[in-house]
Amino acid sequence: MEALNNIFYGFSISFQPMNLLFCFLGVLAGTLVGVLPGLGPPAAICLLLPLTFHLTPVSAIIMLSGIYYGAMYGGSTTSILVNIPGETASVMTCLDGYAMARQGRAGPALGISAFGSFIAGTLGLVGLTLIAAPLAKAALKFGPPEYFSLMLLGFSILSYLASGSMIKALMMAALGLILGAIGMDLISGKTRFTYGIMTLEDGIGLAPVVMGLFGVSEVLLNMEISVKQEIFKTKIKNLFPNLQDWKDSIGAISRGTIIGFFLGILPGGGAVISSFASYAIEKKISKHPEKFGKGAIEGVAAPESANNAATSGAFIPMLSLGIPSNAVMALLLGALMIYGLQPGPLLIRQAPDLFWGTITSMYVGNVMLLVLNLPLIGLWVKILKIPYAILFPLILLFCLIGAYSMNNNVGDLIIMNIFGIIGYLMKKFKYEGAPLVLAVVLGPMFENALRQSLMLSHGSFTIFVTRPISLGFMIAVFGILISSMITKRRPGEGLEE
Amino acid sequence: MADRISGFFWLIFSVIIAEESYRLELGTLHSPKAGFLPFWASLALGVLSSILLLSTSIRRQKIKRIESIEFNKQRLHKVFYVLISLFLYGLLLNTFGFLLCTILLIFFLIGIVETQRWYVVIITTILIPFISYMIFAVWLRVQMPRGFLGF
Numbered sequence: 001m002e003a004l005n006n007i008f009y010g011f012s013i014s015f016q017p018m019n020l021l022f023c024f025l026g027v028l029a030g031t032l033v034g035v036l037p038g039l040g041p042p043a044a045i046c047l048l049l050p051l052t053f054h055l056t057p058v059s060a061i062i063m064l065s066g067i068y069y070g071a072m073y074g075g076s077t078t079s080i081l082v083n084i085p086g087e088t089a090s091v092m093t094c095l096d097g098y099a100m101a102r103q104g105r106a107g108p109a110l111g112i113s114a115f116g117s118f119i120a121g122t123l124g125l126v127g128l129t130l131i132a133a134p135l136a137k138a139a140l141k142f143g144p145p146e147y148f149s150l151m152l153l154g155f156s157i158l159s160y161l162a163s164g165s166m167i168k169a170l171m172m173a174a175l176g177l178i179l180g181a182i183g184m185d186l187i188s189g190k191t192r193f194t195y196g197i198m199t200l201e202d203g204i205g206l207a208p209v210v211m212g213l214f215g216v217s218e219v220l221l222n223m224e225i226s227v228k229q230e231i232f233k234t235k236i237k238n239l240f241p242n243l244q245d246w247k248d249s250i251g252a253i254s255r256g257t258i259i260g261f262f263l264g265i266l267p268g269g270g271a272v273i274s275s276f277a278s279y280a281i282e283k284k285i286s287k288h289p290e291k292f293g294k295g296a297i298e299g300v301a302a303p304e305s306a307n308n309a310a311t312s313g314a315f316i317p318m319l320s321l322g323i324p325s326n327a328v329m330a331l332l333l334g335a336l337m338i339y340g341l342q343p344g345p346l347l348i349r350q351a352p353d354l355f356w357g358t359i360t361s362m363y364v365g366n367v368m369l370l371v372l373n374l375p376l377i378g379l380w381v382k383i384l385k386i387p388y389a390i391l392f393p394l395i396l397l398f399c400l401i402g403a404y405s406m407n408n409n410v411g412d413l414i415i416m417n418i419f420g421i422i423g424y425l426m427k428k429f430k431y432e433g434a435p436l437v438l439a440v441v442l443g444p445m446f447e448n449a450l451r452q453s454l455m456l457s458h459g460s461f462t463i464f465v466t467r468p469i470s471l472g473f474m475i476a477v478f479g480i481l482i483s484s485m486i487t488k489r490r491p492g493e494g495l496e497e
Numbered sequence: 498m499a500d501r502i503s504g505f506f507w508l509i510f511s512v513i514i515a516e517e518s519y520r521l522e523l524g525t526l527h528s529p530k531a532g533f534l535p536f537w538a539s540l541a542l543g544v545l546s547s548i549l550l551l552s553t554s555i556r557r558q559k560i561k562r563i564e565s566i567e568f569n570k571q572r573l574h575k576v577f578y579v580l581i582s583l584f585l586y587g588l589l590l591n592t593f594g595f596l597l598c599t600i601l602l603i604f605f606l607i608g609i610v611e612t613q614r615w616y617v618v619i620i621t622t623i624l625i626p627f628i629s630y631m632i633f634a635v636w637l638r639v640q641m642p643r644g645f646l647g648f
Contacts, residue, residue, distance in 0.1 A: 047633075048637075051637045054638075165549075167545050167548055167549050167552070168549065170541070170545055171507060171542055171545045171546060171549070174538045174539070174541040174542040174545065175507075175538075175542060177534060177535070177538040178514055178535050178538050178539060178542070181534055181535045181538070185531040187531075188530060188531050190521065190522075190530075190531040192521055192531055192532075192535065193514075193517065193535070216583065219579065220576050220579060220580070223572065223575040223576050223579055223610075224568070224569045224572045224573060224575070224576055225569060225572070389607060389611040389613055390607065390613075390617075390621060392606070393602070393603050393606040393607055393621075393625065394625065396579070396583065396602075396606070397599065397602070397603070397625065397629060400583070400586060400587075401629065401633055401639065401641075404590070404639075404641070405633070405639040405641075408640050410587050410588075410590050410591055410642075413583075413586065413587035413590065414584070414587045414588075417580065417583045417584050417587060420580070420583070421580065424576070428499070428567070428568070429499050429500075429502070429503045430499070431503070443534075446534075447533075447534040450529070450534065451529045451533065451534070454526055454527070454529055455527065455528060455529075458527050459525060459526030459527040459528075460526075461526075
């Protein structure tokens with residue numbers, strides 16, 4: 001009954017005209033950044049963050065969240081019609097989506113992608129609605145050891161599910177922890193690795209790191225390979241999948257939803273990993289694995305469902321525990337702090353309007369996205385016709401403005417450019433960016449939790465295994481490490497190729 | 498080859514960071530200090546890069562194939578041009594101001610790096626900076642640097 005009351009309360013917030021407007025703007029901007037290759041939700045959030053300073057925190061978070069889950073819908077359009085993922089989470093959709101478009105089935109591919117996204121997104125939201133509040137209550141029992149073990153579990157999962165080498169993924173996580181330590185040490189007040197550079201005293205900003213690693217580096221790579229942005233010329237018809245398509249996809253959508261939701265909850269899981277994992281599992285259990293990559297509709301339905309369910313799941317640790325599971329959540333967490341709110345278990349009591357208003361606005365946003373992505377598909381196709389020669393300066397300009405506008409500091413532009421080079425080289429040398437970003441995001445919290453735990457236990461590491469919740473997380477970490485040693489091939493390994 | 502180069506680089510990097518962290522003070526397990534986490538993280542990075550180097554040597558002996566890094570030499574200059582323009586943008590933004598800097602950047606990227614037709618260059622060089630100025634500086638009220646020209 002209490003849950004129902006909370007949901008009604010949430011809808012009373014999200015149906016306020018201003019909140020509806022900002023929800024629409026958010027999902028519209030999200031679809032746009034999803035459609036445009038190279039410009040992801042973190043860049044869009046950084047760009048629009050200054051606008052939110054004039055809004056109420058509820059409207060602001062509703063809009064910024066809309067960008068995140070809206071991008072998942074938009075990303076599939078580019079994958080299916082151009083064979084270039086608009087969003088990293090839509091990489092897997094290219095494989096079968098583009099093949100379907102080539103077979104004249106672009107309509108059903110776009111349709112199942114939108115419906116799958118809607119179903120998974122909505123079911124994920126039901127999970128978010130049911131889990132977030134009880135978890136926030138349970139999280140009141142979390143101390144530094146529990147937070148430390150949970151974050152360690154996040155690093156382990158992300159490295160385990162990496163599509164490349166697990167050693168390289170762990171190396172990037174270690175590098176991220178070092179980068180996260182740059183700036184002032186919160187406990188002693190000492191500055192670390194700043195070398196007299198003022199910009200570094202507050203630490204490396206997340207926005208320039210993310211936009212450099214994912215935005216600038218992507219443009220640099222594309223400059224080298226001459227992007228042929230050819231939209232597959234086909235009449236988009238039959239957007240509503242037929243009965244056979246539904247029969248083939250419904251299992252994939254269900255499994256994608258479950259995988260995406262649970263991987264989304266875990267720090268480090270997120271939309272990208274879950275889309276990779278769900279595709280791999282779908283291929284493995286299929287009676288016709290040979291059809292994958294050649295236009296199997298399950299190959300579109302599974303990753304698209306998974307990435308949308310993961311976006312709902314990702315809100316759970318952020319809203320309930322104050323732990324961002326990915327870069328977007330870290331930016332939202334930063335935004336909450338700017339509005340004077342303390343993310344974590346107490347958020348539900350301090351700002352119930354924001355907590356329930358944001359969750360229920362996502363139900364509304366998902367319906368808006370279905371309308372935006374099916375009847376208005378022609379509009380997005382037109383945007384895709386912008387040649388890359390015009391598009392890449394725009395992407396770079398948005399990254400520059402986004403990185404600058406966070407602190408009005410040109411030093412952040414230089415940091416972004418440096419991370420652009422690092423990201424470019426990382427891709428050349430086959431290192432993944434996600435573990436590095438997660439470690440930069442969680443680094444300061446991870447360090448505080450570790451140091452506080454050790455101080456609490458007078459220097460004994462047993463504190464992580466003597467407290468039941470922490471022990472549970474540690475067993476999971478241990479299990480993952482053992483599993484990576486004994487299994488020949490990890491779930492996501494080699495998929496990116 | 499690629500893994501050997503990167504593994505060696507990270508190994509040296511980890512040694513430098515470990516030394517710097519040690520200088521910051523590690524503290525004790527009872528009371529960890531500012532250098533504690535970076536030291537252990539750099540140690541982990543060092544151990545992992547050593548494993549990478551070792552496994553690369555073993556793999557090389559087994560398969561006798563050199564894995565190389567691929568750069569497209571014909572188009573690599575474009576990557577450098579883009580990078581130089583981005584760094585110059587960052588360095589000149591406060592002096593030249595947002596509008597002038599953006600006009601120069603867009604002209605350089607579309608007109609020189611991508612060599613588009615002259616009318617495309619003129620239209621984009623005018624439209625993109627002015628529209629972005631109106632959206633971000635005027636509408637969203639982002640405090641973009643004004644530079645010596647005052648805008």
